[in-house]
Amino acid sequence: MGWFSRLFGSKESPQEVIVEPIEYKGYLIYAEPIAEGGQYRIAGRITQGEGESMKTHRFIRSDLLGNQDDANELMLKKAQMLIDQMGETIFNK
Template sequence: MGWFSRLFGSSEAPKQAVVEPIEYKGYLIYAEPIAEGGQYRIAGRITLGEGGSTKTHRFIRSDLLGNEGDANELMIKKAQMLIDQMGETIFNH
């Protein structure tokens, strides 16, 4: 039945990839590029804190790259730069 469900679609929700965060100066950076037209848009989130007091800043950039690995790498560099420049004020926007 595998080919049949692929042909007509499956009722199962697509599986979300587990993103391993990168720790930087106490913040956690999650690279979550968005596939778009055969390329990958720079996107992700930065979090600080734990449990109910977790602050999150999501961002999507206009940058498009040819492969997911490059998009992840650039997202992490951009997030580190944002943390260095703005610190906790990123959560005020």
């Protein structure tokens, strides 16, 4: 049955990947690129605080890159720039 499901695709849900955050100026940055047509879209989240007081800002950029490592690196740079420019206001809705 294994070859049959590989041939026609499997209905299994994708495995959840655990992302190690990068700490920057009191914020935690999680790179979570989205695979799209053989490329990776810049995406991730920035958090601050813990428990019920945790604030989260999620973002997706239009940038597409050829591999996941490059996407992670650019996401980190974009997130750091966002933190530098906006600070706490990134959590305002």
